[in-house]
Amino acid sequence: MSFGIPQRHRVQFMPEPHIEREADALLAEFAAAGHELTVPIPIDEIIELHLRLQLEIDDLRGRFGSDDVLGAIWLEDGRIAVDRSLDHHRHTGRFNFTLAHEVGHWRLHRHQILASPDGPTLFEVEGQPGIVCRDGAKAPEEWQANTFAGYLLMPREHVRAAWQEWRGDDEPVPDAALDVDDVAANQDWAVRAARERFVRPFADQFNVSAMAMRIRLEKLNLLVCEVEPRLF
Amino acid sequence: MAESPAEFGALLRERRLKRGYSLRKFAELIEVSPTYLSLIETGKATSRPTADRVRRMAEVLGEDPDAWIAMAGRIADDVKKIILEQPEQIPELLRTVSGLSAEQVRELIDQVKRKRQEDEPS
Numbered sequence: 001m002s003f004g005i006p007q008r009h010r011v012q013f014m015p016e017p018h019i020e021r022e023a024d025a026l027l028a029e030f031a032a033a034g035h036e037l038t039v040p041i042p043i044d045e046i047i048e049l050h051l052r053l054q055l056e057i058d059d060l061r062g063r064f065g066s067d068d069v070l071g072a073i074w075l076e077d078g079r080i081a082v083d084r085s086l087d088h089h090r091h092t093g094r095f096n097f098t099l100a101h102e103v104g105h106w107r108l109h110r111h112q113i114l115a116s117p118d119g120p121t122l123f124e125v126e127g128q129p130g131i132v133c134r135d136g137a138k139a140p141e142e143w144q145a146n147t148f149a150g151y152l153l154m155p156r157e158h159v160r161a162a163w164q165e166w167r168g169d170d171e172p173v174p175d176a177a178l179d180v181d182d183v184a185a186n187q188d189w190a191v192r193a194a195r196e197r198f199v200r201p202f203a204d205q206f207n208v209s210a211m212a213m214r215i216r217l218e219k220l221n222l223l224v225c226e227v228e229p230r231l232f
Numbered sequence: 233m234a235e236s237p238a239e240f241g242a243l244l245r246e247r248r249l250k251r252g253y254s255l256r257k258f259a260e261l262i263e264v265s266p267t268y269l270s271l272i273e274t275g276k277a278t279s280r281p282t283a284d285r286v287r288r289m290a291e292v293l294g295e296d297p298d299a300w301i302a303m304a305g306r307i308a309d310d311v312k313k314i315i316l317e318q319p320e321q322i323p324e325l326l327r328t329v330s331g332l333s334a335e336q337v338r339e340l341i342d343q344v345k346r347k348r349q350e351d352e353p354s
Contacts (some may be wrong), residue, residue: 044254054245055255056268087267 007171009139011109019144023151036145037163041153047080053106054079055099057087064132071098072129073105075113080106082174093209096131097149105131105193106146109141119161153208154216165221166202172224173198237305238275243303245273247293262288283308 060083180194198211203213271277283306290300
């Protein structure tokens with residue numbers, strides 16, 4: 001069994017702002033269809049009630065014989081599956097992120113694959129999924145789907161509004177304000193860990209992992225090394 | 233009539249979505265894990281849901297619990313109890329009425345209900 005997308009179906013380069021626009025467009029469609037767009041983002045409803053994709057939770061790791069499989073998507077059938085190991089209250093964030101990641105494949109890559117000369121039919125045979133997604137995969141389509149998931153579950157405006165409510169202002173938080181172990185203060189991993197400890201309650205509001213929220217807040221310049229002095 | 237697990241699962245999924253419940257939300261309402269609900273819906277569950285669980289599903293979906301319990305291949309606990317309390321007469325009654333149309337059975341039920349009302353002390 002191969003993972004990711006077969007080499008001949010590798011996806012086109014996509015700038016990050018384009019991915020964010022795609023995620024925002026999906027949220028706008030969902031709201032325009034009469035669904036309530038709340039925080040945490042109702043990813044299950046987006047998949048099942050709006051996109052009308054079939055959602056399953058199954059033993060994907062056993063099925064594909066690999067302990068790092070998280071999800072899979074059947075592009076022809078319109079079916080998404082998540083590994084059953086994520087069905088645990090401790091993994092809600094990863095569960096949601098995996099769902100949003102598969103939606104990323106559906107929105108960003110489905111048309112590219114369907115438009116390719118082979119179409120998906122050559123590899124979606126005998127019930128095999130078009131894409132199998134593993135933890136830590138580095139292929140371009142996996143990075144794009146992860147980026148899409150971050151934007152979908154943590155939309156810019158919602159995060160900024162929630163941050164303002166949580167912090168009382170829209171100021172960034174510098175590392176100096178965090179509880180970074182002094183001995184390891186110069187180590188990247190220690191800074192990342194301190195940032196994730198700090199954002200965990202905020203991440204819970206969005207039902208995402210602390211790591212996913214840290215990355216999002218770093219992109220929004222709300223978690224910074226040090227605050228730049230203002231001119232005025 | 234009992235459906236195959238796959239048929240029952242497909243019907244359950246169709247009605248759940250019609251009512252606007254996501255997989256995880258519906259699993260929470262009927263107090264099972266999302267994984268088990270998914271396995272029921274795909275016909276892959278190794279055990280059929282219990283009669284009580286199917287009753288809960290039907291109630292949440294606004295469906296007839298007895299019909300759904302039968303479709304799931306289960307017998308309601310109160311029916312089991314009735315059979316066990318009268319192990320000779322009730323099976324005989326069931327065999328006797330077996331093969332009658334739904335309308336004929338309904339007529340019999342109405343007759344029995346009228347008889348009970350007449351027999352009740354006023």
